[in-house]
Amino acid sequence: MTIATFDYDETRVCDTCHTNDSIHYNLFIMHGTAYFMDDPDCAAWCERCEQECSLIDVNDIEEEERES
Secondary structure, eight states, rough: OOOOOOOOOTTTTTTOOOTTTEEOEEEEETTTOOEEEOOSSOOOOTTTTTTEEEEEEEHHHHHHHHHH
């Protein structure tokens, strides 16, 4: 048995609701490789927004808010 693990950047949030507590990461493993890849059809799903989402860096959001 092979155990696969992955790391994710906890500063990345949903581009709509700006949270990451309800993000589902859609990943898959190709047999014989030891890494995860984003699902090309839908890399992340936000349960709060009930839609596919892009992930953005929370630091970028804070910077935009300071400039406003």
